[in-house]
Structures are given as structure tokens and as C-alpha cells.
Amino acid sequence: MRDPKLTDAAVQAALALRAGWSLKDGMISRTFVFADFVAAMRFVNAVADAAEAADHHPDMDIRYNKVTLALTTHDSGGLTEKDFALAAQADTLVTVD
Amino acid sequence: MRDPKLTDAAVQAALALRAGWSLKDGMISRTFVFADFVAAMRFVNAVADAAEAADHHPDMDIRYNKVTLALTTHDSGGLTEKDFALAAQADTLVTVD
Numbered sequence: 767m768r769d770p771k772l773t774d775a776a777v778q779a780a781l782a783l784r785a786g787w788s789l790k791d792g793m794i795s796r797t798f799v800f801a802d803f804v805a806a807m808r809f810v811n812a813v814a815d816a817a818e819a820a821d822h823h824p825d826m827d828i829r830y831n832k833v834t835l836a837l838t839t840h841d842s843g844g845l846t847e848k849d850f851a852l853a854a855q856a857d858t859l860v861t862v863d
Numbered sequence: 864m865r866d867p868k869l870t871d872a873a874v875q876a877a878l879a880l881r882a883g884w885s886l887k888d889g890m891i892s893r894t895f896v897f898a899d900f901v902a903a904m905r906f907v908n909a910v911a912d913a914a915e916a917a918d919h920h921p922d923m924d925i926r927y928n929k930v931t932l933a934l935t936t937h938d939s940g941g942l943t944e945k946d947f948a949l950a951a952q953a954d955t956l957v958t959v960d
Contacts, residue, residue, distance in 0.1 A: 803920050807911045810925075814904045823900050826925040828907075 769839055769846035780850040787853055792844055793825075794853060795836040798860060806831050812859040822848045824856070866936055866943035877947040884950055889941055890922075891950060892933035895957060903928050909956040919945045921953070 772780065781789055787796045800806040810826055810833055817823045825836040835856055837849040869877065878886055884893045897903040907923055907930055914920045922933040932953055934946040 803911070803915060807908070811904070811908070814900070818900060823927050826923075828923040828925075830920050 768842050769848050771839070771842045771844040772846055777845050780845075784850065784853050784857065786857075789845075793836045793838040794845060794849055795834055796853070796856070797832055797834040798856075800831045800833070802831050806833050809833055809859060813856050816855045816859065817852065820848065820852055820855075822852050824852060865939050866945050868936070868939045868941040869943060874942050877942075881947065881950050881954065883954075886942075890933045890935040891942060891946055892931055893950070893953070894929055894931040895953075897928045897930070899928050903930050906930055906956060910953050913952045913956065914949065917945065917949055917952075919949050921949060 777789065781787060781794065784794070784796075787794050798806075798809060800809060806828060810828060813824065813826065813833075813835065822837075822839070825834075827834040827836075835853070837852055838844065839846040839848055874886065878884060878891065881891070881893075884891050895903075895906060897906060903925060907925060910921065910923065910930075910932065919934075919936070922931075924931040924933075932950070934949060935941065936943040936945055
């Protein structure tokens, strides 16, 4: 079953809870900055594990020590709870050791 | 010491040896397609290890099972031998186990 697409109001409410994330072209994205490439890759792998477990995969752009995640739910044609759940999880993974 | 920027002729000669790579906006790039996200991430990590060892880091864009690498040498203001060396190495890492 497809996840229901969130209403604009629900998107705004969910976005208000996620500092650093912004909405553009039907996706939410955030750029995370790390000390170096190795720290950035550690984060990428932590997000990848979470993504695979959730079967929901963000776009990930790696620029040396910067990682941009972008999320949408293609099957639903827009943003769903799954996007905000994975965004919240990514936010907890910033300081992985 | 900065790596010397390659001449246009040298870039074209090096590019001719790298099937799948193309030149755009002073960078060389290639999109690699894998069976799934896990295989794509395995490649990303193999490239990351090679990049860290060479101290030369490609831009990496992950789209589920597709990974696009883009290379240039910012310090030299263009393409250098380092870019083509890492591109060649990435090509050997496609079928990592």
C-alpha cells in the first residue's frame, strides 16, 4: 500500500520540527557539514543502514566533508511520513562515533 | 606543489581511454549502475577508500542503485593526472565483492 501523501499543512508542521531542513521541488533536504571526508562517509554509511532498514532511500550528494540528503516518496508522488521519519533519524546520526 | 593542469589535447587523449566518462564544465564524470542500493553503497565505500588513500575526493551522488562520480582538481583549476588516475581506479572497483 502506498503511503498517503501529506497535505501542505502537514508538510509545514513536520518541517517546523526539523531544523536545517528545507523544502524545494517536492523534496526536503539538508546539508550536513563534518570535520573531514572520513567523518562525512561515516555519516553516509549510518544513513545508508537506516535507509536500507526502512526501505526508503534518500538522494545523497557527497562533497568532501559535506553531505546533502534529499527525500521524497516517489511511489506516493510527494512527501509522506516516511520522509520525515528518515529525516529525523538522519538528524540523530550526525554525531556517530 | 600543485599538479599541472592538463592541456585540452591531453584531456581528450586521457578521456578516450575511459569508456563511460564524459567531460562537462571542467569535470569528468560517469554514472555507475548497480543491482541495488547495497551494491551501490559497496562501490561508494570502495571509491571512498581509494579517494582517501590518494587524498583526492570525487563528488559522489547516490540515487538508490546509481552512483555518479565527478572529478576535477580544484587546486589546479582544472583536470590533472590525479583525476584520470582516480577515474581509472573507480573503473576497476565496479565489481567489488
